[in-house]
Amino acid sequence: MALYYDDDQAMLADSASEFMREEGGIAKQLRHWRDRNCKDGFGHALWEQFGEMGFIGILLSEEDGGLGMGQVEANIVLEEIGANLTPSPFLSSSVLAATALKHGSNDTRGRWLPDLVAGKNVYAVAIDEGPKHRPETIACKAEKSGNGFKLTGKKDFVVYGASAEMIVVAARTSGSDSDADGITLFAVPQDASGMSHDSVRLVDSSMASHITFDGVELDADAVIGDVDGGREVLNAMLRAGRVGAAAEGVGVARGAMDMTVDYLKQRKQFGELIGSFQALQHRAAHLYSEVEIARAVVMKAAQLLDAGSEQAELMISVAKAKVAKAAGLAVREGVQMHGGIGMTDEYDVGLYMKRDRALQEFLGDQYYHAGRVAELSGY
Amino acid sequence: MADLDQFREETRSWLEANCPPEMRQPVEDEADVYWGGRNATFKNEAQKAWFEACVAKGYTVPAWPKEYGGAGLSPAEAKVLREEMARIDARSPLHSFGIWMLGPALLHFGTEGQKQRFLNEIARGEIRWCQGYSEPGSGSDLVSLQTYGDDKGDHWVVDGQKIWTSYADEADWIFCLVRTDKTNKYQGITFMLFDMASQGVSTKPIKLISGSSPFCETFFDSVSVPKSYGEDIPAQVGQVNRGWDVAKYLLGHEREMISATGGVDRPTSLGAVTSRQGELDPVLRAEIAQFDVDALAFTAMSEKFLDEIKVGKAHPAQPNMMKYAGTELNKRRNELLMAAGGSRALEWESEETEGGKPARGWLRTKGNSIEGGTSEVMLNVVAKRILELPGA
Ligand SMILES: Cc1cc2nc3c(=O)[nH]c(=O)nc-3n(C[C@H](O)[C@H](O)[C@H](O)COP(=O)(O)OP(=O)(O)OC[C@H]3O[C@@H](n4cnc5c(N)ncnc54)[C@H](O)[C@@H]3O)c2cc1C
Numbered sequence: 001m002a003l004y005y006d007d008d009q010a011m012l013a014d015s016a017s018e019f020m021r022e023e024g025g026i027a028k029q030l031r032h033w034r035d036r037n038c039k040d041g042f043g044h045a046l047w048e049q050f051g052e053m054g055f056i057g058i059l060l061s062e063e064d065g066g067l068g069m070g071q072v073e074a075n076i077v078l079e080e081i082g083a084n085l086t087p088s089p090f091l092s093s094s095v096l097a098a099t100a101l102k103h104g105s106n107d108t109r110g111r112w113l114p115d116l117v118a119g120k121n122v123y124a125v126a127i128d129e130g131p132k133h134r135p136e137t138i139a140c141k142a143e144k145s146g147n148g149f150k151l152t153g154k155k156d157f158v159v160y161g162a163s164a165e166m167i168v169v170a171a172r173t174s175g176s177d178s179d180a181d182g183i184t185l186f187a188v189p190q191d192a193s194g195m196s197h198d199s200v201r202l203v204d205s206s207m208a209s210h211i212t213f214d215g216v217e218l219d220a221d222a223v224i225g226d227v228d229g230g231r232e233v234l235n236a237m238l239r240a241g242r243v244g245a246a247a248e249g250v251g252v253a254r255g256a257m258d259m260t261v262d263y264l265k266q267r268k269q270f271g272e273l274i275g276s277f278q279a280l281q282h283r284a285a286h287l288y289s290e291v292e293i294a295r296a297v298v299m300k301a302a303q304l305l306d307a308g309s310e311q312a313e314l315m316i317s318v319a320k321a322k323v324a325k326a327a328g329l330a331v332r333e334g335v336q337m338h339g340g341i342g343m344t345d346e347y348d349v350g351l352y353m354k355r356d357r358a359l360q361e362f363l364g365d366q367y368y369h370a371g372r373v374a375e376l377s378g379y
Numbered sequence: 380m381a382d383l384d385q386f387r388e389e390t391r392s393w394l395e396a397n398c399p400p401e402m403r404q405p406v407e408d409e410a411d412v413y414w415g416g417r418n419a420t421f422k423n424e425a426q427k428a429w430f431e432a433c434v435a436k437g438y439t440v441p442a443w444p445k446e447y448g449g450a451g452l453s454p455a456e457a458k459v460l461r462e463e464m465a466r467i468d469a470r471s472p473l474h475s476f477g478i479w480m481l482g483p484a485l486l487h488f489g490t491e492g493q494k495q496r497f498l499n500e501i502a503r504g505e506i507r508w509c510q511g512y513s514e515p516g517s518g519s520d521l522v523s524l525q526t527y528g529d530d531k532g533d534h535w536v537v538d539g540q541k542i543w544t545s546y547a548d549e550a551d552w553i554f555c556l557v558r559t560d561k562t563n564k565y566q567g568i569t570f571m572l573f574d575m576a577s578q579g580v581s582t583k584p585i586k587l588i589s590g591s592s593p594f595c596e597t598f599f600d601s602v603s604v605p606k607s608y609g610e611d612i613p614a615q616v617g618q619v620n621r622g623w624d625v626a627k628y629l630l631g632h633e634r635e636m637i638s639a640t641g642g643v644d645r646p647t648s649l650g651a652v653t654s655r656q657g658e659l660d661p662v663l664r665a666e667i668a669q670f671d672v673d674a675l676a677f678t679a680m681s682e683k684f685l686d687e688i689k690v691g692k693a694h695p696a697q698p699n700m701m702k703y704a705g706t707e708l709n710k711r712r713n714e715l716l717m718a719a720g721g722s723r724a725l726e727w728e729s730e731e732t733e734g735g736k737p738a739r740g741w742l743r744t745k746g747n748s749i750e751g752g753t754s755e756v757m758l759n760v761v762a763k764r765i766l767e768l769p770g771a
Contacts, residue, residue, distance in 0.1 A: 131721030132660070157722035202725040203738040269520040279755055332710075335588075335745050339518050339753060340543045343587055343746045350588030353742070361722050367663035374662075 024086030041207035051119025070306035075247035082251020097123035124164035126155035161209030162199035294326035324366035401425035415504025433472035448502025454689035477501030492611025511555030570622030634702035641705025653719035703757035706747035
């Protein structure tokens with residue numbers, strides 16, 4: 001498969017780009033909600049518009065009301081989200097939770113998917129159990145109780161958890177904390193008793209919850225997929241979520257880079273445009289080259305994932321780590337090359353730095369994924 | 380050497396007797412820092428007691444001559460005091476642009492009258508100063524500044540705008556670069572001192588990406604600056620129209636001061652700090668170890684640099700190299716602190732992070748390589764003045 005967009009994908013990219021620019025732009029969304037200290041951290045009206053555009057169900061089958069597209073297409077939307085810093089639950093709901101729900105029974109899908117696709121509902125995922133992403137270890141416990149389960153434990157970094165009508169929770173139903181097997185995924189509704197949220201604002205103005213499950217009673221039909229067989233579904237979620245986060249990171253890098261290159265063409269010092277200084281030209285050119293490389297590996301990883309290739313796992317970690325480096329460079333160079341104005345809240349380049357920081361942490365940072373690259377390569 | 384040993388003994392017991400336990404803890408945030416000035420308040424009794432003990436002993440400015448409020452310590456003695464204070468984590472009693480920036484310039488260029496008045500005020504923390512250098516159109520290219528002082532005989536009338544003026548809204552006086560000759564770029568700037576309460580001075584805070592507003596736009600609307608504040612106390616430092624020399628000299632000291640963000644006297648390795656939060660991923664651990672190599676080496680360089688510069692052995696442009704290396708290190712340190720802190724460190728408002736301290740601190744460090752001259756400008760100066768590269 002060629003590593004450029006086909007006609008349909010190019011059309012999708014155009015419409016996603018136009019939509020995010022016009023409806024999801026920084027002034028209209030991120031700053032608007034941030035400055036009002038919005039407890040959701042995003043706008044529900046925009047989420048409904050995502051639904052009307054068909055974006056929400058992009059990865060879901062047509063029978064489930066979706067577009068039946070693949071990761072490459074989801075990533076097209078994500079890159080535009082990144083470039084415009086559009087706050088939305090797309091990554092959590094449409095990529096991670098939707099990937100989990102695809103593995104659910106007819107009943108489960110029928111219960112949760114229609115309201116998602118319509119943009120009425122938001123779903124979150126609860127995976128991490130500490131400040132760093134270590135999904136190999138899951139201690140949160142679901143014990144058999146009556147004909148259902150009883151959930152006990154803690155989860156962290158549940159993005160948009162407090163706004164979610166349902167949270168996909170990875171919990172242990174057998175074995176010990178670091179066993180690969182013995183994981184089960186549960187669809188936990190917002191009103192489950194015994195579940196409490198500590199919802200906090202993050203550096204990028206998004207919201208995330210620390211969740212405590214204190215003997216939360218769940219029916220047997222809350223299980224997504226098979227009991228004790230959740231690891232595979234979890235891995236599928238992680239693959240989609242990680243490469244999706246990487247695509248959003250490419251967008252963040254592009255947004256910061258574009259602003260910066262524009263600034264180099266406008267700002268004068270020493271009687272010349274600062275973009276005429278070779279010291280900055282080379283760094284801008286280097287940044288361009290890093291961002292291009294990052295975009296290529298994200299596209300490759302997404303194609304491999306869509307094709308069900310064994311190589312996908314490795315390339316997804318390469319993509320997540322490489323984007324972290326390239327986007328980190330883009331936002332650091334962005335602030336630095338703007339000088340004093342780059343340090344101000346009023347100017348947008350700092351917002352890219354903040355979003356990048358949160359994305360870096362989400363589903364494994366560059367160090368975690370570099371470690372995985374070593375492991376998957378057999379050393 | 381024997382004398383120094385004795386000085387060390389004395390210093391130890393003086394610190395023991397005068398530095399309260401509350402002042403022997405690392406500075407956590409702005410409230411822990413005393414800046415002095417007309418409107419200053421102490422955070423607590425301990426801060427006040429420590430400050431007053433230091434003023435009495437001349438230890439707010441230990442190396443300045445006694446007649447200007449210092450303790451007249453030799454470079455070797457001043458180093459011993461620094462080491463002894465670092466050993467017990469003693470806080471600096473007074474933070475001050477007067478001490479770090481204006482004072483050294485006055486010691487070098489000031490008249491006796493200026494030194495008597497302004498240095499003593501600085502040493503006693505009575506007047507808080509801000510720095511009026513940058514303008515909207517003149518940042519890296521500072522010498523292109525446009526704020527204009529019209530000569531009216533016994534005073535100037537100053538009009539123009541400064542920007543990024545740190546603490547302008549809290550400062551009592553400003554040291555300000557003002558153009559007094561439009562026909563001469565380098566020899567047309569005067570280094571003026573005036574009261575921020577003067578008619579026509581106004582400030583507007585600018586919010587940083589870290590959420591705080593430590594700097595301002597500063598406007599001068601027909602501000603009348605008297606040419607003299609008394610006998611032998613002219614309003615300008617150095618000669619009229621020769622303020623650029625003063626400005627550059629001061630920048631050397633400012634850069635020396637900012638280079639310390641790279642961690643002079645920072646005894647613990649970053650790895651020791653971060654590993655308290657739990658086991659690190661191996662690749663992150665390796666990255667932190669690499670950082671520690673650079674940071675511990677830089678600490679040695681800082682010590683060497685400070686020893687040399689106090690006795691005139693360092694290249695005069697060396698503060699530029701130090702500022703570059705120190706601030707780039709501090710940015711890297713904070714990136715790694717964020718990585719080690721994980722999703723908890725992303726929090727912006729939570730109690731656990733005391734209102735987002737790690738994230739806000741990390742964002743603030745991004746200004747280190749911009750304030751006081753950008754990293755790019757530092758490298759340009761090193762290339763030109765130390766390496767003497769052609770065309771640079
Ligand atoms: C936190 C903070 C506090 C500050 N406090 C004060 C203060 O108290 N008083 C005061 O007067 N100022 C203060 N400043 C201002 C600071 O000195 C200026 O921001 C700085 O000198 C850069 O100027 P600028 O912002 O206009 O950026 P510009 O000069 O416009 O620079 C933009 C970019 O171009 C690069 N560049 C410019 N020229 C060259 C060149 N020849 N070669 C290569 N690259 C180049 C710069 O390095 C930078 O990356 C503060 C700044 C910050 C961030």
